[in-house]
Amino acid sequence: MERTIIADIGKNTGKEVLLKGWIYRTRSGKDISFVVMRDYSGIVQCVVKEGVKGFSDAQKALIESSVELKGKVKKDERAPGGYEVQVTDFNVVGFAEDFPIKAQQSPELLLDWRHLWVRSQKLNKIFRIRSTILGAIDEYFRKQGFFEIQSPSITTMACEGGSTLFEMKYFGQKAYLTQSWQLHAEALASSLEKIYCIAPSFRSEKSRTRHHLAEYWHAEAEVAWIDHEGSLKIQEGLVSHVVQTCLKKHKKELQNLGADVKMLEKVKVPFERVPYEKVMELMKKKGVKMKWGDDVTDLQLRSLSEDFKKPYFITDWPKDSKPFYMLENPKSPKTVLNADLIAPGDSGGELIGGSARETDPKKILASLKREGTDPSNYGWYMDVRRFGSVPHAGFGMGVERLTQWICNVDHIRDCIAFPRTISRVYP
Ligand code: 4AD
Ligand code: MG
Numbered sequence: 557m558e559r560t561i562i563a564d565i566g567k568n569t570g571k572e573v574l575l576k577g578w579i580y581r582t583r584s585g586k587d588i589s590f591v592v593m594r595d596y597s598g599i600v601q602c603v604v605k606e607g608v609k610g611f612s613d614a615q616k617a618l619i620e621s622s623v624e625l626k627g628k629v630k631k632d633e634r635a636p637g638g639y640e641v642q643v644t645d646f647n648v649v650g651f652a653e654d655f656p657i658k659a660q661q662s663p664e665l666l667l668d669w670r671h672l673w674v675r676s677q678k679l680n681k682i683f684r685i686r687s688t689i690l691g692a693i694d695e696y697f698r699k700q701g702f703f704e705i706q707s708p709s710i711t712t713m714a715c716e717g718g719s720t721l722f723e724m725k726y727f728g729q730k731a732y733l734t735q736s737w738q739l740h741a742e743a744l745a746s747s748l749e750k751i752y753c754i755a756p757s758f759r760s761e762k763s764r765t766r767h768h769l770a771e772y773w774h775a776e777a778e779v780a781w782i783d784h785e786g787s788l789k790i791q792e793g794l795v796s797h798v799v800q801t802c803l804k805k806h807k808k809e810l811q812n813l814g815a816d817v818k819m820l821e822k823v824k825v826p827f828e829r830v831p832y833e834k835v836m837e838l839m840k841k842k843g844v845k846m847k848w849g850d851d852v853t854d855l856q857l858r859s860l861s862e863d864f865k866k867p868y869f870i871t872d873w874p875k876d877s878k879p880f881y882m883l884e885n886p887k888s889p890k891t892v893l894n895a896d897l898i899a900p901g902d903s904g905g906e907l908i909g910g911s912a913r914e915t916d917p918k919k920i921l922a923s924l925k926r927e928g929t930d931p932s933n934y935g936w937y938m939d940v941r942r943f944g945s946v947p948h949a950g951f952g953m954g955v956e957r958l959t960q961w962i963c964n965v966d967h968i969r970d971c972i973a974f975p976r977t978i979s980r981v982y983p
Pocket of ligand 2: 909
């Protein structure tokens with residue numbers, strides 16, 4: 557007999573099915589057990605009556621025991637999901653000990669037991685949507701003619717400034733875990749032209765926020781022969797495609813997680829482009845003081861959610877506040893041609909950082925010096941400019957940030973299976 561998954565129970569009304577899964581909830585009377593089973597696709601109530609094969613095991617099996625059972629599917633409005641399975645054969649595959657996670661556990665304890673908590677209904681739904689998000693990113697890039705190519709995770713250069721670098725020993729030499737594939741991607745773009753990669757990036761983030769991980773998955777793209785606006789078009793297309801794909805596949809799960817489905821439905825191109833200077837004016841109207849060069853804080857971004865109902869770009873940031881590789885704006889040299897894509901709402905924030913890249917080696921060297929970085933470490937990067945430099949641009953999107961915003965999850969750590977933060981590297 558072939559296994560039926562719980563999501564397909566409804567198609568099997570009146571038929572005998574074989575289910576495999578874990579006990580999600582269980583309640584027993586003298587001559588009956590109500591066992592709610594879960595598999596990856598959902599939950600269903602199974603009724604085991606006295607006299608059925610395996611009845612005594614059904615009475616004693618605790619939650620999270622693994623089970624194979626056979627039974628007949630009956631429509632039942634009162635059961636969760638609207639169906640019930642009348643069990644004819646109940647077989648415990650692995651008895652579980654008393655499960656350590658009870659109702660109302662503290663977030664820290666749930667993180668200590670993360671290797672078991674990944675089985676929860678909430679994380680299961682988030683991870684299924686995350687899988688769709690990763691698939692949709694691939695699909696979008698490939699349809700647009702991008703090549704997927706990888707770059708090293710071990711590097712000798714900072715891309716996003718020295719303060720968040722994880723240092724490591726590398727055969728007697730100093731090396732770092734990568735913050736971004738970008739510098740290597742700029743070299744590869746002179747070969748493949750349109751490239752992307754989804755890989756972990758590492759940031760030794762000392763701040764504890766709801767949006768920061770020490771290890772996160774980074775979807776990055778780099779394109780030769782493209783200008784800043786061309787890059788923004790790719791970014792807005794990418795985010796719209798991912799959101800609409802999630803809605804198509806997961807509307808029920810999204811609603812269940814408390815996502816703002818109505819807002820997500822409006823996430824279609826184009827996204828507004830808002831210069832940094834305009835953001836300063838908006839903040840002034842809200843009575844918030846912002847100096848030229850200040851970052852826009854999480855709190856300020858949240859207050860901007862009143863003004864923007866779907867993701868928007870903050871463009872043209874002050875040059876001195878941004879990394880060395882960003883292209884100076886020819887029309888306003890105190891700014892760079894860059895953008896952060898910001899998602900509205902409490903679970904939103906910065907989803908993407910991107911820019912056109914500086915091609916003038918003198919300007920790159922001057923910016924490195926301004927940052928206090930030793931340019932001699934950037935030899936090969938400068939070579940890329942010396943041998944047939946072309947206009948190019950790229951961006952990086954945080955996969956967990958995007959998942960957090962789409963699913964409306966309070967803390968980013970629930971958007972990755974085993975989160976790494978300043979206070980956690982276990983399990
Ligand atoms: O804005 P960032 O630092 O930009 C870069 O790394 C560029 N080199 C990307 C590029 O142009 N190829 O990071 C890009 C995105 C952010 O917008 C955010 O979504 C995510 O990466 N991100 C983080 N996500 C989780 N935890 C952290 N600590 C993150 N830091 C950045
Ligand atoms: Mg950024």
